[in-house]
Amino acid sequence: xxxxxxxxxxxxxxxxxxxxxxxxxxxxxxxxxxxxxxxxxxxxxxxxxxxxxxxxxxxxxxxxxxxxxxxxxxxxxxxxxxxxxxxxxxxxxxxxxxxxxxxxxxxxxxxxxxxxxxxxxxxxxxxxxxxxxxxxxxxxxxxxxxxxxxxxxxxxxxxxxxxxxxxxxxxxxxxxxxxxxxxxxxxxxxxxxxxxxxxxxxxxxxxxxxxxxxxxxxxxxxxxxxxxxxxxxxxxxxxxxxxxxxxxxxxxxxxxxxxxxxxxxxxxxxx
Amino acid sequence: xxxxxxxxxxxxxxxxxxxxxxxxxxxxxxxxxxxxxxxxxxxxxxxxxxxxxxxxxxxxxxxxxxxxxxxxxxxxxxxxxxxxxxxxxxxxxxxxxxxxxxxxxxxxxxxxxxxxxxxxxxxxxxxxxxxxxxxxxxxxxxxxxxxxxxxxxxxxxxxxxxxxxxxxxxxxxxxxxxxxxxxxxxxxxxxxxxxxxxxxxxxxxxxxxxxxxxxxxxxxxxxxxxxxxxxxxxxxxxxxxxxxxxxxxxxxxxxxxxxxxxxxxxxxxxxxxxxxxxxxxxxxxxxxxxxxxxxxxxxxxxxxxxxxxxxxxxxxxxxxxxxxxxxxxxx
Numbered sequence: 001x002x003x004x005x006x007x008x009x010x011x012x013x014x015x016x017x018x019x020x021x022x023x024x025x026x027x028x029x030x031x032x033x034x035x036x037x038x039x040x041x042x043x044x045x046x047x048x049x050x051x052x053x054x055x056x057x058x059x060x061x062x063x064x065x066x067x068x069x070x071x072x073x074x075x076x077x078x079x080x081x082x083x084x085x086x087x088x089x090x091x092x093x094x095x096x097x098x099x100x101x102x103x104x105x106x107x108x109x110x111x112x113x114x115x116x117x118x119x120x121x122x123x124x125x126x127x128x129x130x131x132x133x134x135x136x137x138x139x140x141x142x143x144x145x146x147x148x149x150x151x152x153x154x155x156x157x158x159x160x161x162x163x164x165x166x167x168x169x170x171x172x173x174x175x176x177x178x179x180x181x182x183x184x185x186x187x188x189x190x191x192x193x194x195x196x197x198x199x200x201x202x203x204x205x206x207x208x209x210x211x212x213x214x215x216x217x218x219x220x221x222x223x224x225x226x227x228x229x230x231x232x233x234x235x236x237x238x239x240x241x242x243x244x245x246x247x248x249x250x251x252x253x254x255x256x257x258x259x260x261x262x263x264x265x266x267x268x269x270x271x
Numbered sequence: 272x273x274x275x276x277x278x279x280x281x282x283x284x285x286x287x288x289x290x291x292x293x294x295x296x297x298x299x300x301x302x303x304x305x306x307x308x309x310x311x312x313x314x315x316x317x318x319x320x321x322x323x324x325x326x327x328x329x330x331x332x333x334x335x336x337x338x339x340x341x342x343x344x345x346x347x348x349x350x351x352x353x354x355x356x357x358x359x360x361x362x363x364x365x366x367x368x369x370x371x372x373x374x375x376x377x378x379x380x381x382x383x384x385x386x387x388x389x390x391x392x393x394x395x396x397x398x399x400x401x402x403x404x405x406x407x408x409x410x411x412x413x414x415x416x417x418x419x420x421x422x423x424x425x426x427x428x429x430x431x432x433x434x435x436x437x438x439x440x441x442x443x444x445x446x447x448x449x450x451x452x453x454x455x456x457x458x459x460x461x462x463x464x465x466x467x468x469x470x471x472x473x474x475x476x477x478x479x480x481x482x483x484x485x486x487x488x489x490x491x492x493x494x495x496x497x498x499x500x501x502x503x504x505x506x507x508x509x510x511x512x513x514x515x516x517x518x519x520x521x522x523x524x525x526x527x528x529x530x531x532x533x534x535x536x537x538x539x540x541x542x543x544x545x546x547x548x549x550x551x552x553x554x555x556x557x558x559x560x561x562x563x564x565x566x567x568x569x570x571x572x573x574x575x576x577x578x579x580x581x582x583x584x585x586x587x588x589x590x591x592x593x594x595x596x597x598x599x600x601x602x
């Protein structure tokens with residue numbers, strides 16, 4: 001992920017991501033209808049008025065999918081930001097203070113990695129209630145351990161380097177060393193972790209919303225599919241316009257972030 | 272070695288304790304009526320007697336440490352709470368659903384590992400060339416697919432448009448088959464959910480297997496094995512696979528959590544009567560005791576799997592055995 005050394009997959013991911021972000025930002029102008037309004041009869045087939053037909057209560061599916069970009073990307077990006085911010089903080093502390101604090105933090109990281117994240121997130125989201133912010137918090141709170149581990153490993157390498165020892169010998173305090181010497185060394189790694197976290201957060205959000213934990217007033221792609229599933233859209237021809245488009249958008253977003261974060265050495269980015 | 276296993280066991284028990292404590296604390300910390308958070312949204316429709324019985328068992332009016340003590344006591348005797356919506360103890364509901372999830376997630380995880388290992392070997396053999404690149408691209412693509420969406424598409428195409436497979440359930444309703452007919456019926460219902468799970472979960476193993484194989488293929492002992500005239504097959508199975516197996520076993524345990532997560536949405540799509548579908552129904556009804564029980568039970572399964580993998584390591588890799596012995600000697 002060094003700038004100036006973008007691979008073909010990186011560029012493809014960036015282009016795809018830019019297109020999706022543009023769609024999300026321009027949703028008001030691009031979408032033919034307000035997705036919350038009933039602009040047609042229920043279960044309409046695709047036609048000139050509704051290119052992707054209407055859902056069970058007569059809302060335009062195309063408009064839902066376009067506005068869904070806003071909700072899905074927003075949750076993915078903010079949840080990933082929270083996850084990596086937490087992970088970076090824990091990783092920095094655990095790597096720098098290798099005494100009791102470091103040991104306790106790493107025990108915590110190991111524990112969070114083992115606890116099955118899916119049922120825990122479902123439980124938390126069910127308790128907190130259906131809202132966009134609750135999903136962001138739940139995903140961020142449960143997925144920070146992986147970035148923490150990666151960041152800590154890098155901090156461990158950095159603290160052993162001569163320039164850090166030199167700074168220490170010159171009497172620099174821990175905060176100063178972290179801010180001026182360690183942080184710049186982990187910033188690009190944290191960025192790469194953020195991109196990967198966003199990729200998986202979008203997928204996780206889709207899954208949680210599909211189980212009925214999404215905000216029914218602000219439908220993400222996963223929430224659209226929750227309703228499609230609840231109304232058995234995949235048992236009729238409706239799957240072509242009601243199930244296929246939101247799923248393609250989820251796949252495109254997850255793939256876009258994965259491609260941007262793609263490194264030529266796949267094993268290195270994952271551990 | 273014994274000491275090492277004990278230390279790891281301690282870690283696992285710690286995770287279990289954390290899950291239990293989380294289950295205890297969450298309904299008591301969340302905003303809202305704690306009784307509703309403990310018993311599910313149906314609490315309003317409980318009779319006075321039921322409500323009093325619930326208050327007495329949970330002991331909401333008692334101090335926290337006492338509540339916690341009672342909670343642990345009840346867990347130890349297998350009391351996971353009571354689902355008022357289903358009028359059954361949670362443990363009973365979970366145990367009746369567990370076999371189906373174990374069947375789906377278990378076979379799915381094993382198949383995904385085999386597929387990942389096979390494709391990883393295929394990719395490693397032609398590292399850097401077109402075949403390898405194609406497989407890598409496919410792995411990234413399949414990893415990006417939402418599992419439930421793949422399931423919905425498979426039903427639409429392979430169960431509705433071309434009715435090859437059933438659209439829902441784990442066995443045919445209204446038919447009471449036995450023996451081989453039953454096994455075939457179960458397999459027929461399992462096929463699509465299983466295919467979905469394998470499609471979305473093989474890539475983790477694939478990437479790890481590929482890079483592990485690439486590392487091992489460059490080792491001097493592989494060159495030596497070739498040099499002493501062993502056939503390609505012998506080198507691959509006796510020398511390469513065996514050494515690349517360790518990281519694959521490690522991701523097997525890690526991916527198991529993913530398999531259960533995937534199974535949750537896949538069972539929902541296919542109306543498969545496992546714990547995943549149960550979780551979906553419990554979410555819709557806000558049946559919190561069932562959600563808590565499911566979380567606890569899946570944690571226990573993951574931990575048991577981790578312990579099994581820990582026990583497998585020294586057997587798979589003599590280096591681990593030796594390191595453990597040395598640590599023992601030093602201690």
